[in-house]
Amino acid sequence: MFAIERRQRIKDILVKEKRIDVCNLSENFQVSEVTVRRDLDKLEQEGFLIKTYGGAVLNEEHSTPIAYTDNLETPEEEKKLIAKIGAQMINEGDAVFLGPGSTILEIVKLIKHNRMTVVTNDLLVALELKDCNETKVVVTGGDLIQSSSILVGQIAQKLIQDIYLNKVFISVKGVDLDSGYTVDSYEEAMLIKQILSITKEVIIVADYTKFNKTAFARLGSFNIAKKVISNKQIPSEYKKFFFENNIKLYTTYELE
Missing domain, CATH: 1.10.10.10 (Winged helix-like DNA-binding domain superfamily/Winged helix DNA-binding domain)
Structure with missing residues (x-):
């Protein structure tokens, strides 16, 4: 804890x-x-x-x-609690990938003065870190997904081929026992799948509102990551599944 x-x-x-x-x-x-x-x-x-x-x-x-009381936290407050857990997983000197997502952006706000390297395909993450002298920021480049701050495509994938990361934080839009982890776009899923191959530690970030939901593009089954950060409100069947499959679940409250 x-x-x-x-x-x-x-x-x-x-x-x-x-x-x-x-x-x-x-x-x-x-x-x-x-x-x-x-x-x-x-x-x-x-x-x-x-x-x-x-x-x-x-x-x-x-x-x-x-x-x-248990049910009065707003999703935004819960995201900030998740972010505090995620921030504590990042060490000085780490090279980490911080992908798109409002919860990951909250993590960025907490670690922005660390001495570390951050690789991102999210322009909002890069902007949050633009004045941080201790943090080296690497932006993948690539094609901008319309009406978003997310970069994808061959240029982004080419940069990813030539680096190695200590930790990768992925924010997903859907978590489902049948569909696994899903995100909004196929292009984003393709880039993330490549990123998963250049790290030894993958951490899934998903607040409780993402469970029992499926987005457009499948990222993979639950075995792509051994750590998940979420809230105490996630359904009990997911807690049971993670426990039985040796996936560490970090929540904003003690497990029931």
């Missing part, structure tokens, strides 16, 4: 229980008490809680239970 997930879980517990104990949280999350105390320090700085001896209590003046 990432720090952002752990802190959100602490918030949920506090809303329900009004108080928490460092020792119990350490056992439940399987982290050190020092780590838990750091989480509490962060949440106290946000004004969410008040630290006490051995734990913390909810700051009633700052927090209201309704703000943290």
Whole structure:
């Protein structure tokens, strides 16, 4: 569980229980008490809680239970939580591909000051990074898909042939047990398939609204990636499938 997930879980517990104990949280999350105390320090700085001896209590003046009930997060808020998980997977010095998509753009905003190399076929990603001196940005070039910021085609594919990447982040438009992963255009699918062959780690990014949906072009079956980042709201049958097929699922909340 990432720090952002752990802190959100602490918030949920506090809303329900009004108080928490460092020792119990350490056992439940399987982290050190020092780590838990750091989480509490962060949440106290946000004004969410008040630290006490051995734990913390909810700051009633700052927090209201309704703000943290399960079904009130908007898709945009959920995308930002996904982005925080994705950003923590990127290390200094990595060479990564960051494809199109609003969720990936949120990842870019969080890692834009890292010393790294970013390869992208999305003009919006490149523009977000244009003033980042520590980040080397490589744009594939290619044909612009009409009414989008996405570059595809032979020019993009030619550049991809001659590089190697540590990690590839792919945002998909559909996730379906029968269709696998799908995207909006055939040209985009062809480019992504080529990108998958030049990396050792593929990470699928898909918020919960993409599940049980199929877009126009098939990208591949679920076995093209061993890591998936999504939200706690995804259907239970997908959680079960990922677990049984040794695909690591990272969600914005503890798995049910």
